[in-house]
Amino acid sequence: MTERIFEYLRSNDLPTPCLIVDLAAVEQAYRDLSRAFPDADIFYAVKANPEPAIVQALNELGCAFDVASPTEIDLCLQSGAPFDRLSYSNTIKKPADIGYAHKAGIDLFAFDCDGELEKIAGRAPGAQVICRIATECKGAEWPLSRKFGCSPVDAIRLLKKAKEIGLTPYGVSFHVGSQQTDVTQWDYAIGVTAEIFERLSEDADIDLEAIDLGGGFPARYRDPVDPLARYSDTIHIAIEKHFGNHKPRMILEPGRSLVGDAGVIESEIVLVSTRDTDPERRWVYLDVGRYHGLAETMDESIRYRVRTAHDGKEDGPVVLAGPTCDSTDILYEKADYRLPRAIKAGERIQLLSTGAYTASYSSVGFNGFPPLKTYCI
Ligand SMILES: *Cc1c(COP(=O)(O)O)cnc(C)c1O
Numbered sequence: 001m002t003e004r005i006f007e008y009l010r011s012n013d014l015p016t017p018c019l020i021v022d023l024a025a026v027e028q029a030y031r032d033l034s035r036a037f038p039d040a041d042i043f044y045a046v047k048a049n050p051e052p053a054i055v056q057a058l059n060e061l062g063c064a065f066d067v068a069s070p071t072e073i074d075l076c077l078q079s080g081a082p083f084d085r086l087s088y089s090n091t092i093k094k095p096a097d098i099g100y101a102h103k104a105g106i107d108l109f110a111f112d113c114d115g116e117l118e119k120i121a122g123r124a125p126g127a128q129v130i131c132r133i134a135t136e137c138k139g140a141e142w143p144l145s146r147k148f149g150c151s152p153v154d155a156i157r158l159l160k161k162a163k164e165i166g167l168t169p170y171g172v173s174f175h176v177g178s179q180q181t182d183v184t185q186w187d188y189a190i191g192v193t194a195e196i197f198e199r200l201s202e203d204a205d206i207d208l209e210a211i212d213l214g215g216g217f218p219a220r221y222r223d224p225v226d227p228l229a230r231y232s233d234t235i236h237i238a239i240e241k242h243f244g245n246h247k248p249r250m251i252l253e254p255g256r257s258l259v260g261d262a263g264v265i266e267s268e269i270v271l272v273s274t275r276d277t278d279p280e281r282r283w284v285y286l287d288v289g290r291y292h293g294l295a296e297t298m299d300e301s302i303r304y305r306v307r308t309a310h311d312g313k314e315d316g317p318v319v320l321a322g323p324t325c326d327s328t329d330i331l332y333e334k335a336d337y338r339l340p341r342a343i344k345a346g347e348r349i350q351l352l353s354t355g356a357y358t359a360s361y362s363s364v365g366f367n368g369f370p371p372l373k374t375y376c377i
Pocket of ligand 1: 045047048089090175177178179214215216217253254255257
């Protein structure tokens with residue numbers, strides 16, 4: 001799929017660094033996911049890449065959207081998405097922003113504690129609410145644990161309370177962690193969710209409708225991942241096992257898996273240096289770094305594949321770093337990256353599968369370097 005991007009890069013001499021996103025690849029990823037989960041509603045997590053052309057393309061395919069702020073709400077509405085295809089899944093919202101969403105017509109909100117529930121009741125009376133439970137995020141390369149989610153026991157109490165204060169208890173959500181490489185992680189959370197459904201139905205006459213299985217579906221980085229079919233098989237088996245004949249409405253909130261593999265960052269090698277203290281390992285400085293879109297290289301968590309003009313020739317160990325005057329602007333030092341010995345300053349290099357969580361993470365101008373520019377083709 002990225003062949004189109006390389007061709008575009010060859011025929012257009014673009015200033016670097018830049019991100020090229022192939023919209024056809026985004027559309028294909030959406031179709032693949034819909035086919036793997038024909039029984040689920042897909043809400044694209046806009047934060048993964050909020051480029052308007054991406055939102056428009058997905059909207060035209062009937063995709064729904066998971067938003068986290070008034071700006072993301074406006075973006076989706078302006079891209080033609082109807083308000084009833086938006087869900088406000090951020091569990092941390094200002095009252096005014098809840099009110100803004102409610103006025104825009106959004107009726108689906110996530111929460112994970114009393115304070116948030118009360119805010120929603122105040123600013124979006126009667127709204128449907130989804131309670132987010134915590135997960136351990138084991139196996140995730142970019143975990144989303146600790147900060148979000150309540151215990152199952154608390155979820156039961158909170159969803160009862162939601163009804164008491166005039167909201168509509170609608171479902172349970174979780175996120176097993178982004179770039180989740182262990183497909184079995186969903187099974188446990190689905191089991192816990194089924195128990196919450198059962199308890200509420202028996203004890204409080206509350207019939208929840210939806211299970212929100214979050215995102216977490218992987219992009220293709222340096223280490224191989226299981227095919228999508230393994231994810232969908234495992235999740236469908238778990239739903240069957242824990243819910244039997246009472247299948248809930250299934251919601252997915254993919255971000256990374258829809259846009260990650262559809263993007264390539266082109267960068268220029270600014271400098272290649274060797275030090276007498278570590279002569280084996282070259283330091284390769286790129287014109288893109290931690291502060292210009294590669295935030296997920298923090299702790300070397302997300303390991304992008306790198307393509308050079310000399311691939312296949314003899315290689316050697318490297319440290320990859322960004323261009324700024326900050327020593328935290330190192331991409332990979334421990335992750336054993338190797339690049340061809342022939343690479344030189346001034347040459348171009350590509351970082352693959354960089355369509356998700358890059359451009360939107362780029363700083364406004366640290367050290368005077370402008371934000372990463374995106375071209376959608
Ligand atoms: C970021 C986020 C997602 C998307 O996660 P991916 O791992 O990128 O698929 C989904 N749901 C919520 C609530 C999120 O915050």
